[in-house]
Amino acid sequence: MSEKIPVGISACLLGDSVRFDGGHKRCAFAAEDLAPFMRYEPVCPEMAIGLPTPRPALRLTETAENSVELCFSNGKGDPLTQEMQSFSEKKIASLHHLCGYIVCAKSPSCGMERVRVYQPENNNNRKEGVGIFTRELMKQMPWLPVEEDGRLHDPVLRENFVERIYTLHEFNQLWRSGLTRGKLIAFHSRYKLTLLAHSQPEYREIGRFVAAIEQWPSLEAFAFEYRQRLMDLLKHKATRGNHTNVMMHVQGYFRPQLNAKQREELTSLIDHYRQGLQPLLAPMTLLKHYMSEYPDPYLTQQRYFEPYPEALRLRYGH
Known part of the structure; x- marks a missing residue:
């Protein structure tokens, strides 16, 4: 099990300056400890659909029809829900070789859980959302180990995640061998x-x-x-x-x-x-x-x- 393992990751977690504020959220465990063993395939869904950096922040916003839209937090511009959903479906269809994915917590595109969903008329929100890209990732590949950067500070969750990556890698190797x-x-x-x-x-x-x-x-x-x-x-x-x-x-x-x-x-x-x-x-x-x-x-x-x-x-x- 010496070959590097293909793992997806939110680009900001490797230190890429792709966030809305022009910054990053470098995750030391991913960028330093795990990096020698993984072949990362970084993605920033927001940059991928053509948004610049810096840019107005995005948020998940509930609509009157009880659906959730991806909107700019300043209320300007049209929702980007369909662009993000279309990109996610197409991109993830090409990622079925991956053995794990590390996503950026709280992000409206990449968050795995407890992403804020805002009311349309005010700042009231509930932590019940999932980022659009990650929701599609877990829908298309329900077997894939997916974890957020923040949760990787927990040693038990960290070990569990890495163990699942290596297990899936060995299983995928077996499958490819016939x-x-x-x-x-x-x-x-x-x-x-x-x-x-x-x-x-x-x-x-x-x-x-x-x-x-x-x-x-x-x-x-x-x-x-x-x-x-x-x-x-x-x-x-x-x-x-x-x-x-x-x-x-x-x-x-x-x-x-x-x-x-x-x-x-x-x-x-x-x-x-x-x-x-x-x-x-x-x-x-x-x-x-x-x-x-x-x-x-x-x-x-x-x-x-x-x-x-x-x-x-x-x-x-x-």
Whole structure:
């Protein structure tokens, strides 16, 4: 998984001066930490439909018919809703190779959630909107990991997002290499511990789905459905409780080889993680040590132990 991964991003988050005020909203995590691993495809929808910078700010405005229009906040000019919608539909149709997208929060074109929707006659608003470009993005590609720059400050959301990007990238590589039942089942097997850490009920549900692969006359149709279920499952944040259960399960593989003191040390470290006294990295490092000492074919192939490059340091702090 060394090749750079194609990821879309709002151009302002890379430091491009494309915002309405002539500035940018550079996101350090995207522009510095993630950049060595991603091949970014930046887009500024507002510039793309021909608006200059600087320019009057845009806003989502509710109409008398309960629809939402993209208008200039100064009340001048015609709504730009149709231009933005047409651009979004055409542009996103060419982006289905992407494995993730980082959008600019609060933007009327790019915001993912809680974008202000204004009343037409005053400044009253409610935080219930979605940017027009991002709404179309999530409509056309419901499996795609999409995250806002502000939410990436949260270490749990950040790790979850990056993990989903790498998972989708591997799945897309598999698809391009030619679908077979064997490849799909092997892929699912590699992700079993990962899925278990995210949701035990959905882990069991997707397991039953994969077990019925022979009933699907079209492997491509199966792959479309599997991809959606896989990415929906991974949206659930992996919890301390689920990680603890997974690591205790893995610990069982080494019981015959470990002496009483080693077993006690590992159990204690996992429990300290469960209590929030240690980061996930601590018990994970000891488990990986025992995996190298006592290799097991099933554990060795599990993406759970290395879901993304260690250099991203995403498991260090929680």
